[in-house]
Amino acid sequence: MTMLSCSEREPLLQHDQPESSRSKNHPIMAGPEVNLVPNGDGGSVGNIGPDEARRILRRIDWRIMPLLFLTYTFNFMDKTILSSASVFGLREDTHLEGSNYSWVSSIFYFGYFLWAYPTTLLVARLPIGKYLSADTFVWGAVVALTAACSNYGGLITVRFFLGIAEATISPALMFITSTWYTRDEIPVRTGIWFAGNSVGGIVSSLLAYGIGHVSDNIHPWRWMFIILGVATFLLGFGLLLLLPDTISGAEFLSPEERQWAGDRVVIAGTGRTENATWKWEQVTECLQDPKTWLIWSVALLCQIPNGGTQNFANLVIKSFGFSSLESTLINIPYSIISVAAISGTGWVAGRFRSMNCILVGLVVVPPVVGSALIGSRSSIPHGVSLFGYFLLSTGPSALPLLLSLVQSNYRGVTKKMTMTAMLFIAYCTGNIVGPQLFKSDEEPTYDTAFRAIMVCYALVIFLIATLRVYLQLVNKWRQREEGIQGSAGASGAVGGGKVFDITDTRNVTEAVHEVRLRPEDYEDTTDWKSFGFRYRL
Template sequence: MEKNATPQQPAIDAQVIGVLQAEATPEEEKRILRKIDWHIIPVMGLCYMLQYMDKVTLGYATQLNLRQDLNLHGSEYSWCSSVFYFGYLFWSWPSSYISVRFPLGKYLGASVAVWGLVLLTHAWCKSFAGLLTARLFLGITEAAVAPGFSLITGMFYKTSEQPSRMALWFLGNAVANVVSGLIAYAIGRIDSHIASWKLLFIILGSVTIFYGIVLVFVLPDSPSKAWFLNDYEKKIALHRTLENRTGVMDEGEFKVSQMLDALTDPQAWLLVGYSLTQNIPNGGFSSFSSIIINGFGFSELNSLLLSAPSGLLQIAAIVGICLTAKYVKKSRIITMIVVILFALVGVILMNTLPDSNRWGRWVGIFLLGPFATSIPISLSLITSNVGGFTKKATVSAMLFVAYCTGNIIGPQLFLSDEAPKYPTGLRGVLVGFALAIFFLILLFIYYEYENRRRDKKYGPAHLQAEADYVTEDFMNLTDRQIPSFRYTL
């Protein structure tokens, strides 16, 4: 422990005793878990749905004459797609610091409300410069959400529960995949003096502002501050997650030593490699999928409708991931590889089938649906395998820097003079998926090696007493500082 921790020791000891005494029966714990689920997961899922819809609105707006009205030429649309992630990248590190230093739930709610306001301003853009600026600030305001949600999941749920809970709030992404195209299609059918693409931004921006205000009041900052739990239930909520050994009780202090630990951790850099390469395809297809479908020979409005079914496959993949994570050990990284393999097959179909087979090429787009479900599993690896609140926030920021970088690179591979087939973009996507699988295989090997090394050196982790790992949690140790820590695969 740090030297300045000594004066606080009596208060910490009292808190440790209070949490240790808060042992619940299995029935009580299930009741409290259900209470947490119903008050947190739907709230985060709906927010994540809005985030995905707001992010891909630009792609749908291209089928509603945005490019023509703003007179976008050459690579200007690609830069409008990429600059969103420059904003995301810029704010990732400051956001990780704010997430530790300030009430997390209120910070996330305020961020959502501001991003809704920025989305609303898109409707008043009149040129490439205006749209570029609006997209930059949209990326800044959205940067807090996914890392913040992963921190909240790590605070409220046991390691074994985290993959399914992250998949459930990520379900909002899949639902948005289904409904966003339908919403854009419906708005495109509205007969109004306001351009359809402007209506799209006005409606979604207004809804997001309202929901951000709601989040400020309903999203808790931590288990000890959860408004829907009484004092006894808060102690149970803390008690049940202490076995994670990942520092759920050290929020409020940013530790430079933990940040440095994150920057020298092999698992962090393997996750960064995966995130970078996997999001090159993500950035490309989130902006160009409707244009690619239009290039298969479908009308602009029908292209919006044909974007929806891939979300259904994504929903099925999420259900499969939840069930696998619950019943199959060491399945997280394997399921990530499997869903990316689906996408790899889809890209191969799009690259190899003749232009005349437009439905076969559309199946390739359809098979891309599941690959994004690897993202919440990667976040669950951080919450389960990274100890220390500051280190967790830092690794989350590193992952999202890589996420942004990949999404910046992706649209730039889709060259305007190659529209609508984009052969260079599709080849880049193929390489991105292959490299993502490579990094995940290395990560699996690293976790297995490290767990066996620790077992050999320290003995089986389950022999450690509960009081020991409660004390470790209060000492704010990282995963590399705790001998009993074992990585979840």
């Protein structure tokens, strides 16, 4: 049986797949041959060469990525501004006592948890540009209303509804990324918009530092929420006007360019996302998939540390002997390190298909050391403890790598969106638990919290190694069963049995020209049922 190598630079085709490999487990490959239709709906992309393809991709990037980056920047700022507000009078003005502040931090994720699954259903079914912009209007209004809170009850209520509003953002951005980009492009693009997290940390720190000098009856912490709320609301207009709902409806591309953009995702991405219906059998398959639970567990363990450090960062820094204003500035180098880690690991994961899991393990090693140093702060100088705090900054880059694994390794709209919902349920659970580990009676050392952070990240290393071994074994098993090498850069079976290895933009363009897609190639099938589909490691 013919074996196709994934290491060759030219696109590889397999014609006339032997009957033995047309398994009933791979419905795309089953049945008699049908007449091939040129690239989807009958149009032609023959005039688009490699240079033109790169130009179109740049145009897509310049339209889509700034919008996603800005959205995630504001998404992070609106969550973390609570930490800055806590040292500028919020706790005193709203009369928070004991564990009240911890619950104000956690209640956000109860709202997020409640809406995480319903919103993934809506993301896949509603026009994504309009849905995301409408959600952003609500989100901005809720942030601004936080400034009106004067007691614990009001703050809890507003933070709960803020969690509901923000639950849509990450699933929507993941859906958009997998709609527009190929499997090799997804990690880099996810790293770009997720870096908005850390850039948001820098901007919010500078904003808090500037507003912290304001002395009036409104108080600095209220100005922080008013300014961010208004800015977020205005962002909604940008999304409404500029973000297309689908590739086929993208007016900034010509009809020929839209067809090329759509076909490349069918061939080298994880399938077409337009006009997909919700399929409960894909939900079942997702829940039966072992990689689902390994990724879910890793996400949970990564977010327990994140939930605590995100909301208690300024309080921990103040305990090192710094003022409220100084604590906001010290978070800037922390955020810069995070930006570098997120962007760098995203590029490496996109360039090398076998590095994703390894990178997750590597980025959590510094936080293990850092949490151990902070946990030993009573016996070491404050400077060493502060260095340990900076070591925690690489931990957040584990989540975008997990998001990339989900977007690249799950095929089938319902299966992917179910996994997305589960991922953010783990995200919420971790962020609910995290702040509770910062016990008020242990302030300012928070010994329990930093011991827990060290244990969580150590477990991540073990589980991500297990996931990588599992995916390797599955790839080898599928190779034996199907009789071909397959590809971790393509979508699986396309064009009546041609299996491509996509290595760069040039080969994606060649594939769009050479593969004559059949109607069934546009069907919404899962990774389990896509012949030639191989998992990124």
